[in-house]
Amino acid sequence: MKLSILDQAPIRRGVTPEDALQESIELAQHAEKLGYERYWFAEHHNTNGLVSVAPEIMATRIASATERIKVGTGGVLLPQYSPLKVAETFHTMAGLFPGRVDLGVGRSPGGTELTRSALADGAESGMGEFPRKLSELQGFLYNTLPREHRYRSVKASPRVKEPAPLWVLGLSEGSAKRAGELGIGYVFGHFISPAKPKAMPIYKEAFRPSVTRDTPYGIVCIFVVCAETEEKAEALAKSQDHWLLSVGKGRDTQVPSPELIEKRQLTEADKETIRQNRKRCVIGTPEKVRLELEKLQQQYEADEFMLITNIYDKEAKWKSYELIKRSVDRNNIM
Template sequence: MKLSVLDQVPISRHSSPEEALQQTLELAKWTEELGYHRYWVAEHHNTNGLASSSPEIIMTRIASVTETIRVGSGGVLLPQYSPYKIAENFKTIAAFFPDRIDLGVGRSPGGSQLTRSALTDNTNKSLADFPRQLADLQGFLHNTLPREHDFRLVKAGPRVEKVPPLWVLGLSERGAKNAAELGAGFVFGHFISPANGKQALETYRDYFQASVSMDRPESIVCIFVVCAETTEMAEEMALTQDKWLLSVGKGADTKVPTLEEVKRKAFSPEEIEIMQENRKRCVVGNPEEVKKELIRLSDMYQTDEFMVITNIHDFEMKLKSYQLLAEAFG
């Protein structure tokens, strides 16, 4: 089983973006030491609780303080940008850190319509262009655009020897088909929409076509995990993530709350029901319990790699969670 990390660079209550970014560097070095395979950074905009607005810059900093762990984006929001510019950004990073960089891209609009308009400079790009943009991005990465393409003579530089592998993030069969027909890797967001996972992964394998990016299907499942020495400790630590997810779902404050703050709050029956439903997106427990559940999900999804996201308030407990998980899998 391969274990990897997805980092949204969450900002905890009473903390700052500067501290959150420093913790990202610490977590990257720690998980590399523990043997994690990849460390990917998400992209979010117009939020007070996540400092991950520029994954490419954060990736470069992470790669500069680590030595072996693969570093990637999870993911760059392709509909808002130029495929050509993304190819150049990632080939440049790959030139600094050969054979360590992954390019993960998603279809998300990046936030509200107003936020998206700011990102696209009011060009009103259509999300329906995503498959075409994916094909263009792959073409710019590998210099394989078809002869009839308008930009066939435009080359994305620098001309690196090791081009970053292309991964598509998705939540449904549509995303799985996009990845499969392009011959890219597929990352399923169990941490967002677990109900669609089994069918999406099956669709990906069924439709996969070998390409310049990959010659066989490769998949990752991203999931929330909170692991502690005892079940009781894990459940208590997970309360801050439960409350954070509740706030995110409401479009409210996205800073990770303290445990004391959560314990003081009186939740309505509707809020409790939402938090219980959100637990389907998570694995919470002691190392033996977490390992057992991840093995079950691995069998169901037919994947051998999980990308773990842990958004709890206590940073030391977050480090411990990743450590216990790594030790559980040896």
């Protein structure tokens, strides 16, 4: 089982955006020491608590602060951007850090409709154009646009020897099939929609070798909180529970402190939402987390897991990633 990290770069209540950005750099360095496969950044806009608004910049900064771990995006909001511009940005990154850059793209609008419109400078929604843009992006990356394509003579620069591998983030069986047909990597968002384990088998069945990949490769992204005891893991997970609750209501996206959580009064509806959100998570001791991931690995036919841990305690967050990796590594050796 291979493990990676998706960083949404959340701000902990009372911490500045500058400090949150620095924490991401430090966590990535920690992840590299632990032996994680890759470290990706999400893209979110118009929030008060998620500072990963420019994942390309964050990934480049992380690459410069590390030596081996792969860096990337999970993912660039392709409907809002030009495929050529995205290809050239990642060609530049791949040229700076050969063999270490991943290009993950998604179909999300990036926020509310007003936010999406501002991001696209008032252009009409390009959500329906995602399949075309994804295909064109692959064409620009690998110089494989069809001869009849209107941009066939336009070449993405710089013309690096090894383009960044292309991945698509999805939540549906349709996105899985599309990724397979294009022959690119696929990342399923269990942390958003945990009810579709058939997506990965559909991706692998639909896979056709391409200029991007010879064989299918699927990653499942999931919320995880791990601690030495079940009680401690549950206590730490409260901040993530409340954070998810607030995000779901379109409210504060900063990770709440224990003191703030203690003051909150939860309704029965809130408690039920938290129970439902737990389906998006794995929480517990190292052994429990490993066993749960193994079960999900079989259900999804996953090649790798990408973990998200959005809890308030910084040291406990680092420790969570450490405990999970050591447990998985010990089992891999056995």
